[in-house]
Amino acid sequence: MTSSTGAVRAHNSVITSALLCGILLIAANLRAPITALGPVLSELQQFFSLTPSALGLLNALPLLIFACASPMASWLTKYISFERALFGGLVAVTVGCLLRSSGFYFGLWGGTILISCGIAVGNVLVVPLIKRDFPSHVALCVGLYAATMAVIAALSSGLAAPLSALTQYKWKLSLGVWFVVAFLAAVVWWPQLKNEHYANKHADAQKNPSIWRSGVAWQVSMFMALHTMVFYTVIDWFPEMVKGVGIDSTEAGAYLFAYQAIAVAANLSTSFLIKRMKDQKLLGFLCSLAIVIGVAGLLLKPALALVWLLIAGVGAGMSMVTCLTLFSLRARDHHEASALSGMGQCIGYGLGAVGPLLAGWMHDISGSWKAPLISLAIAGCVQMFFAVMAGRSRFVS
Known part of the structure; x- marks a missing residue:
C-alpha cells in the first residue's frame, strides 16, 4: 500500500x-x-x-x-x-x-x-x-x-x-x-x-459578461493599464529623453537592460512577499511610489538616469507580478480569473500602446520631454490610487 x-x-x-x-x-x-x-x-x-x-x-x-x-x-x-x-x-x-x-x-x-x-x-x-x-x-x-x-x-x-x-x-x-x-x-x-x-459553458456564460460591470475588476485593470503605459513609454523613448545630458544610444541601451534586469529580481522577490501579506495594498502603494520616484528623477535630474531607471525598474517588476497575481486572487475560480485577465490585459495593453504615441505627440508640440515626464509622473500617482484599491482583499463578484 x-x-x-x-x-x-x-x-x-x-x-x-x-x-x-x-x-x-x-x-x-x-x-x-x-x-x-x-x-x-x-x-x-x-x-x-x-x-x-x-x-x-x-x-x-x-x-x-x-x-x-x-x-x-x-x-x-x-x-x-x-x-x-x-x-x-x-x-x-x-x-x-x-x-x-x-x-x-x-x-x-x-x-x-x-x-x-x-x-x-x-x-x-x-x-x-x-x-x-x-x-x-x-x-x-x-x-x-x-x-x-x-x-x-x-x-x-x-x-x-x-x-x-x-x-x-x-x-x-x-x-x-x-x-x-x-x-x-x-x-x-x-x-x-x-x-x-x-x-463549464453555462457557468462561464453567467460570469464573463459581469466582469466588465465589476468595480474591483476596473480597479485591477486600471492598475495594469497605468503601469503598462509608463513601462512601454520609458522603453520606447528613454534614449531620446537622455540625449540632452550626454548619454549616447549605446549607454542608454545598457541602462535599459539594467532597467529590465532589476525588474526580473523584483518579480521574484515580490512573489515571495505576496504570500506573506494578508492583502496587496502596501505592495501596490510601494511599487507605484517607486515608479513615481523614478519618473520624477528623470525629470528633475536626468544626469542620474541609471539610478532613476533602477528605482523605476523595481516598481515595474513589482507592479507586473502584483497585477498578474491579482488576476487570480480577485477571482473565485479559474474561469473568473480568465475573464478578469482578458479584461485587464485588454485595457492594459490598449493604454500601453497609446502611451508612447501620446508622449511623442507631446514632445513634438512642446519641444522638450518635460510635459511627457510630468504626465507619466501623474499617471504613476493615479496608479497608486488604483493599486491600493485593487489590493484590498475582495472578489470581483
Missing part, C-alpha cells in the same frame, strides 16, 4: 513538473519574438522600403493586437480547454515566426499578426491555468512565469543585432530563430492535451 501510494505521488510529481516546465516555456515565447524586432527595425525598413509611418505601425501592432485579442482569448475557453487554446497559441507563434522571417512583405505583416494573436492567448490564459493547477502556489508560479518572460525578452533584444550580423541571412536569422523556441514549447506542451479540463 505504501509502495503504491509512493508511486502515485511520484507520478503526480512528474506530471506537475512537466506542467510547470510547459508553462515556463510558454512564458519564454510571450515577449521574445516581439522584443527581437526593435534592434533590427532599420534593417527591415531598408529591406522592405518601409515608410516611417509603416515602421511605427509595425512597432505598435503587437500591443494593439494584445488589447483587441485579450477578451477573445478568455471567450475562447468557453468552447475549448485551456490546454488546447494555449497549444493553438503556441502553433500561431511558431508559424508566425517562420512567416515573418520569410522575406516576403505579406509574411512580415501576417507573421507579426499571427505571433501577436498567439501571444495574446498566452498572456490571458497562463495565470488562470496557474490558479487552477497550482492553487497553493499562485504567487510563486506567477513570479517564475513573469521572471522567465522578462529574462528571455531581455536576451532576445540583446542577441538580435549580433545574430543579424552573424550570417548572410541577417534579420531573417535574428527573427526566425524564435521559431525553434516556440516549436520546442509546443512539443513539450503537447502531452498536456491528454490532461485537458473542459470548461
Whole structure:
C-alpha cells in the first residue's frame, strides 16, 4: 500500500513538473519574438522600403493586437480547454515566426499578426491555468512565469543585432530563430492535451459578461493599464529623453537592460512577499511610489538616469507580478480569473500602446520631454490610487 501510494505521488510529481516546465516555456515565447524586432527595425525598413509611418505601425501592432485579442482569448475557453487554446497559441507563434522571417512583405505583416494573436492567448490564459493547477502556489508560479518572460525578452533584444550580423541571412536569422523556441514549447506542451479540463459553458456564460460591470475588476485593470503605459513609454523613448545630458544610444541601451534586469529580481522577490501579506495594498502603494520616484528623477535630474531607471525598474517588476497575481486572487475560480485577465490585459495593453504615441505627440508640440515626464509622473500617482484599491482583499463578484 505504501509502495503504491509512493508511486502515485511520484507520478503526480512528474506530471506537475512537466506542467510547470510547459508553462515556463510558454512564458519564454510571450515577449521574445516581439522584443527581437526593435534592434533590427532599420534593417527591415531598408529591406522592405518601409515608410516611417509603416515602421511605427509595425512597432505598435503587437500591443494593439494584445488589447483587441485579450477578451477573445478568455471567450475562447468557453468552447475549448485551456490546454488546447494555449497549444493553438503556441502553433500561431511558431508559424508566425517562420512567416515573418520569410522575406516576403505579406509574411512580415501576417507573421507579426499571427505571433501577436498567439501571444495574446498566452498572456490571458497562463495565470488562470496557474490558479487552477497550482492553487497553493499562485504567487510563486506567477513570479517564475513573469521572471522567465522578462529574462528571455531581455536576451532576445540583446542577441538580435549580433545574430543579424552573424550570417548572410541577417534579420531573417535574428527573427526566425524564435521559431525553434516556440516549436520546442509546443512539443513539450503537447502531452498536456491528454490532461485537458473542459470548461463549464453555462457557468462561464453567467460570469464573463459581469466582469466588465465589476468595480474591483476596473480597479485591477486600471492598475495594469497605468503601469503598462509608463513601462512601454520609458522603453520606447528613454534614449531620446537622455540625449540632452550626454548619454549616447549605446549607454542608454545598457541602462535599459539594467532597467529590465532589476525588474526580473523584483518579480521574484515580490512573489515571495505576496504570500506573506494578508492583502496587496502596501505592495501596490510601494511599487507605484517607486515608479513615481523614478519618473520624477528623470525629470528633475536626468544626469542620474541609471539610478532613476533602477528605482523605476523595481516598481515595474513589482507592479507586473502584483497585477498578474491579482488576476487570480480577485477571482473565485479559474474561469473568473480568465475573464478578469482578458479584461485587464485588454485595457492594459490598449493604454500601453497609446502611451508612447501620446508622449511623442507631446514632445513634438512642446519641444522638450518635460510635459511627457510630468504626465507619466501623474499617471504613476493615479496608479497608486488604483493599486491600493485593487489590493484590498475582495472578489470581483
